[in-house]
Amino acid sequence: MKCEEAGELIHAYLLGALDEDERRGLEAHVRGCPDCLAVYYEESQSMEMLLRVGDPVPAPLGLRKRILDMVNASARPAMRPGLIGGPLALLRSALRQPVAATAMAVVSITLVVLSGGAVLLWQEVNELKDEDSRLSANLQDQLDQIQEENERLAQTIVNQLDLAYLASMEGVSTVMLEGGDSAPKSTGMLMLSPNATWGVLLTLGLESLPRDKVYQLWLMSNNIRTSAGTFKVDSAGQGQLMVQGLGDLRDFENLEVSIEPAEGSPEASGANVLKGPMVIDGSQ
Amino acid sequence: MEYHLLEDSELTSLVASGDQQALAALYDRHANRVFSLALTLLGDYHDAEEVTQDVIMSVWQNSGAYDPLRARFSTWIARIAHNRAVDELRRRRKRAAESPLEDHEIAQADSTVAGIEYETVRSALYELPEEHRRVVYLGFFQGYTHTEISKMLDRPLGTVKTQMRAALRLLRDRVTASAEEVL
Ligand SMILES: [Zn+2]
Numbered sequence: 030m031k032c033e034e035a036g037e038l039i040h041a042y043l044l045g046a047l048d049e050d051e052r053r054g055l056e057a058h059v060r061g062c063p064d065c066l067a068v069y070y071e072e073s074q075s076m077e078m079l080l081r082v083g084d085p086v087p088a089p090l091g092l093r094k095r096i097l098d099m100v101n102a103s104a105r106p107a108m109r110p111g112l113i114g115g116p117l118a119l120l121r122s123a124l125r126q127p128v129a130a131t132a133m134a135v136v137s138i139t140l141v142v143l144s145g146g147a148v149l150l151w152q153e154v155n156e157l158k159d160e161d162s163r164l165s166a167n168l169q170d171q172l173d174q175i176q177e178e179n180e181r182l183a184q185t186i187v188n189q190l191d192l193a194y195l196a197s198m199e200g201v202s203t204v205m206l207e208g209g210d211s212a213p214k215s216t217g218m219l220m221l222s223p224n225a226t227w228g229v230l231l232t233l234g235l236e237s238l239p240r241d242k243v244y245q246l247w248l249m250s251n252n253i254r255t256s257a258g259t260f261k262v263d264s265a266g267q268g269q270l271m272v273q274g275l276g277d278l279r280d281f282e283n284l285e286v287s288i289e290p291a292e293g294s295p296e297a298s299g300a301n302v303l304k305g306p307m308v309i310d311g312s313q
Numbered sequence: 314m315e316y317h318l319l320e321d322s323e324l325t326s327l328v329a330s331g332d333q334q335a336l337a338a339l340y341d342r343h344a345n346r347v348f349s350l351a352l353t354l355l356g357d358y359h360d361a362e363e364v365t366q367d368v369i370m371s372v373w374q375n376s377g378a379y380d381p382l383r384a385r386f387s388t389w390i391a392r393i394a395h396n397r398a399v400d401e402l403r404r405r406r407k408r409a410a411e412s413p414l415e416d417h418e419i420a421q422a423d424s425t426v427a428g429i430e431y432e433t434v435r436s437a438l439y440e441l442p443e444e445h446r447r448v449v450y451l452g453f454f455q456g457y458t459h460t461e462i463s464k465m466l467d468r469p470l471g472t473v474k475t476q477m478r479a480a481l482r483l484l485r486d487r488v489t490a491s492a493e494e495v496l
Contacts, residue, residue: 040477041459045399046452048460072478075485077384079453080350080391082434088348089362093340096369100333 030058035065043076053227053273206284206305212236217303219272219284227273230286235262235302238288245289246270247297248281248307255281259293281307317341321386328376336373343387344369347394354398354454364397399456437487445480448473 035058041047042055059065200223208215215234222228230246238244243259257275262268272278283306288299316324316338327335347368351361371393372379379389438446447466451457459477463470 037474040481041452041474043481044449044452044477045395046457046459046462046477048458072481072485075481075488076453077388077391078434078437078484078488079449080388080395081346082350082353082438086345086349086352088344088365089358092348092362092365093337093344096340096366097333097337099370100336100373 030054032058032062032065035059035062036068039065039069039072043073044079057271057273202309204284204305204307204309206232206286206303208234209285209301209304211300212302215266215302217286217305219278221278221309225277225279227271228278230257230260230268230270230272232260232262232266232268232286232303234266235268235286236266237262237264241291242288242299243291243293244268244286244302245293245297246272247285247287248272248275248278249283249285250281254297256293256295259289279307279309283307322379322381325372325376325379325381325386328373336369339372339386340369343390346387347390350391350394351398354395354456355401360401361398364394364401367397368394395453402456434484434488437484440487441480441483444468445476445483448476449480449484452477 035055038047038051038055039059042052047055059069202221202223202225204219204221206217206219212235215232217230217232219228219230232244235244238261243261245259246257248255248257255275257272258270260268260270275281284304285297285301286303287297287301289297314334316334319327319335319338321339321342324335324339328339344365348361348365351364351368352358355361355364368390372390379386384392438449441449448459448462451462451465452459457465459473460470462468463473466473468476
């Protein structure tokens with residue numbers, strides 16, 4: 030999608046008036062395009078306003094108690110898979126050893142803290158820059174790293190929104206991946222949307238990579254290998270990747286994650302860290 | 314803990330760690346808004362109640378996905394409510410299409426919305442030119458896609474897109490202006 034087309038679709042998107050394909054296409058574009066993202070934020074004010082339409086009508090009297098009873102009865106969040114009780118809990122139980130701080134809540138808080146920290150560091154670096162034009166190579170390096178980390182965080186946030194959206198849908202199914210020879214302790218899960226035209230890959234226990242490497246997801250069918258995108262993981266080994274635009278994902282037979290050069294590879298070249306057959310674990 | 318003194322973002326963190334009282338506090342703060350929005354869109358008390366329950370439960374399950382840097386909590390939860398209500402509207406239309414009755418939808422578009430108090434937004438909406446107001450009603454309040462709206466109103470898709478953009482901008486300018494008057 031080009032910026033021009035995205036610009037034309039943004040308003041219908043804000044009104045909730047795009048069909049599924051257009052919505053996906055637009056989100057994919059906006060995610061990767063700072064210009065359109067800026068337009069989106071600018072224009073989203075009117076949508077926020079529409080959401081505040083109307084005087085509050087009191088919610089039904091018994092509803093509060095009913096919800097709290099449900100919550101209480103389920104002890105942990107249940108009903109439909111959610112970020113807390115759903116995919117990550119599943120993923121954790123698939124891991125034999127306990128993984129520290131895997132709850133998405135913690136990830137989310139970390140994101141905020143990290144971005145805050147990154148901003149501070151950024152400011153420090155910039156102040157130094159002003160003070161002393163002989164910015165050391167080391168600081169520039171840190172700055173690059175922060176920028177890179179910020180980009181990754183931004184991507185993670187967008188993915189989290191996709192994930193939240195996915196988790197709220199009925200008929201979501203999952204495919205489990207297990208650690209390959211070079212990363213036996215890692216695990217992964219692909220959550221598929223009900224019609225399996227898109228999904229989100231979650232990984233746990235993968236090692237952080239040097240800056241010139243990324244993880245790349247491959248989908249295979251009839252010995253043909255298709256790249257489904259690249260991702261990085263945070264210091265806790267968690268990674269997320271939005272998978273879309275490849276048709277019905279159930280048509281593929283196998284999944285594999287390998288370590289590749291930063292720009293991704295046309296063919297898998299590096300160590301295989303996750304793998305699994307495209308076997309649907311069933312709808313939740 | 315004095316839950317009512319906490320910010321929404323603090324409450325969502327607590328909810329993410331399984332704190333039910335924090336959820337109750339968020340409910341007390343936002344349930345009426347969510348319910349009103351759902352009622353506005355659906356025009357049915359029982360359906361609005363279900364949507365509200367659904368939305369609060371999804372806050373319970375997904376509060377970790379809320380990012381305070383990205384949006385106010387009230388916006389986030391309202392978007393969830395809007396999505397759910399629109400899903401319900403689309404389901405209703407599907408059901409209606411399967412057991413064909415007449416199509417009241419367009420006629421309803423105005424009446425559902427007309428009975429609700431809008432405060433500032435209402436006057437801004439009413440000040441929109443009729444053709445712009447129509448696309449907002451059908452899109453935002455009725456959950457039709459722009460392609461559907463183009464067919465329903467027999468307007469070219471490009472026109473519908475342009476009208477949506479113009480409508481949103483007019484609304485924003487109008488509400489910004491009245492906010493400035495207040496200050
Ligand atoms: Zn763009």
